[in-house]
Amino acid sequence: MGVVVIDGTxxxxxxxDEAHFTKSVDDQxxxxxxxxxxxxxxxxxxxxxxxMRLIESHFGIDVATSPEELKKLYDSIFxxxxxxxSGAVDKNEFRSEMKKIMLAxxxxxxxxxxxxxxxxxxxxxxxxxxxxxxSKSAAA
Ligand SMILES: [Ca+2]
Numbered sequence: 001m002g003v004v005v006i007d008g009t010x011x012x013x014x015x016x017d018e019a020h021f022t023k024s025v026d027d028q029x030x031x032x033x034x035x036x037x038x039x040x041x042x043x044x045x046x047x048x049x050x051x052m053r054l055i056e057s058h059f060g061i062d063v064a065t066s067p068e069e070l071k072k073l074y075d076s077i078f079x080x081x082x083x084x085x086s087g088a089v090d091k092n093e094f095r096s097e098m099k100k101i102m103l104a105x106x107x108x109x110x111x112x113x114x115x116x117x118x119x120x121x122x123x124x125x126x127x128x129x130x131x132x133x134x135s136k137s138a139a140a
Contacts, residue, residue, distance in 0.1 A: 014129035
């Protein structure tokens with residue numbers, strides 16, 4: 001686990017750095033596609049959101065959610081990602097939804113930096129956003 005300080009601008013800069021963002025999302029997609037068939041199944045996508053902990057914990061605060069409610073939530077997320085209703089999420093669908101999610105997080109964060117505790121996960125997009133910000137500060 002690591003603690004990063006992050007605000008909306010950090011996340012937005014990361015998303016707007018298209019080459020960097022696309023590569024990060026693609027890396028995450030590849031890591032999630034555990035059976036290597038080039039698309040994310042319902043279970044594979046669920047793993048993504050479990051690791052991001054966006055649902056079970058609201059920015060670090062654990063909230064109790066019943067397994068039935070969680071299943072409904074994950075199903076609705078899957079259907080959102082699976083734009084063409086093919087039953088699997090391809091790379092383009094994943095990219096465009098992740099972009100929307102990250103921008104929604106940026107809006108939610110606003111301009112007030114908050115501390116976030118992230119699991120150790122090399123593919124965490126928020127971690128990468130923080131890393132990008134840190135590398136800019138170091139270069140400045
Ligand atoms: Ca797959």
